[in-house]
Amino acid sequence: MTLQSILGNFALILFVLMVVTGVIWVLDLVVFSKQRRAAADKALVEYDERMARSAANGIRMDEQGNARSKLEADILRQPTWIEYSGSFFPVIALVFFLRSFLWEPFKIPSSSMVPTLLVGDLILVNKYTYGIRLPILNKKVVQINDPQRGDVMVFKYPKDMTQDYIKRVIGVPGDKIVYQNKRLTINGQPLAYAPMEDYLEEGTLSYQKQFTEQLGPVQHRILNNEKMPMSLQADDFPGREACTYNYEGFSCVVPEGNYFMMGDNRDNSADSRIWGFVPDKNIVGKAFFVWMNLGNFNFDRLGGIR
Structure with a gap:
């Protein structure tokens, strides 16, 4: 199959995109999200220990709750490439299913x-x-x-x-x-x-x-x-x-x-x-x-x- 025929085969392109985004979505679900959760838990423990030492030394920290929440959110946030893959995967999968098994548009x-x-x-x-x-x-x-x-x-x-x-x-x-x-x-x-x-x-x-x-x-x-x-x-x-x-x-x-x-x-x-x-x-x-x-x-x- 030539490069030109591959580029002209929209169904094949759609299938490849569905597989790639689907694999990334699954990996994030079973691997990457758990890694981020573990990293966030570790960072929060270190943060709490740091705050406890500061309090013991008489140092008062303002808005500790907000800082803690922001630290957790930043670590748990999906990288852009994973976020886009997760967003596009269900759309691509739905389009692929519809045009493969139900209706396909032509000009x-x-x-x-x-x-x-x-x-x-x-x-x-x-x-x-x-x-x-x-x-x-x-x-x-x-x-x-x-x-x-x-x-x-x-x-x-x-x-x-x-x-x-x-x-x-x-x-x-x-x-x-x-x-x-x-x-x-x-x-x-x-x-x-x-x-x-x-x-x-x-x-x-x-x-x-x-x-x-x-x-x-x-x-x-x-x-x-x-x-x-x-x-x-x-x-x-x-x-x-x-x-x-x-x-x-x-x-x-x-x-x-x-x-x-x-x-x-x-x-x-x-x-x-x-x-x-x-x-x-x-x-x-x-x-x-x-x-x-x-x-x-x-x-x-x-x-x-x-």
Whole structure:
């Protein structure tokens, strides 16, 4: 693992911080605090003896109680590095637990999921709906649900596991996916499409053809660019022998334990058509909520993802 990949892995950084601050917090609880208590008790005994000798010699000391309390407090006070570690540890541990097992925030970096998701959208991803996975290793330990056609899913990019991608689940294991003339057929059943008003894509200031697509129980919007050809330059990827490509499109049979993903911005998305299938082990979670977009704030867009 390179330094760049480590710095780009926020979960790993958070885990290291949690371990370091947790170890310091435990050491302070079982070792350092007891050492400070012993040092304070010794200093107080010496202080009391000193005060007793002074009193025996007729020397009166003012505000002895305050001085004694201050001496004890100074010795018992935690060093700054221990105090900060103890303060940050529960916060870091809580954040690590929430984003590892419940919900993780993501920011949409590209336009591949327009019009469903816009560049800069801040979304929440459900980390447990597809099963509980070990943090960092992303190894599933508890099976819960399988991804369904139409789900918007975050996953590790198969060609670079340090990158998170987001696309829509088009095909599940065993499905035969046919994409011809920019229309999908799944297991011999053509999907239903209905035209909508042309969509103005803000990034390019160009109009795209917009349709609703009925993918199982999920109806969502897609974009098509009529100027873009159907022919694709596919990479070499595991399972490519299950796919055939021609000028009009392609067909693929999804291997067991894999998923076929596509962006809703169909002619502006590098997805399973290009780089192949997504293994189950790469799954991060299901995107389910848009909660903010600082560059394109619109209350109407906030809420659940379809």
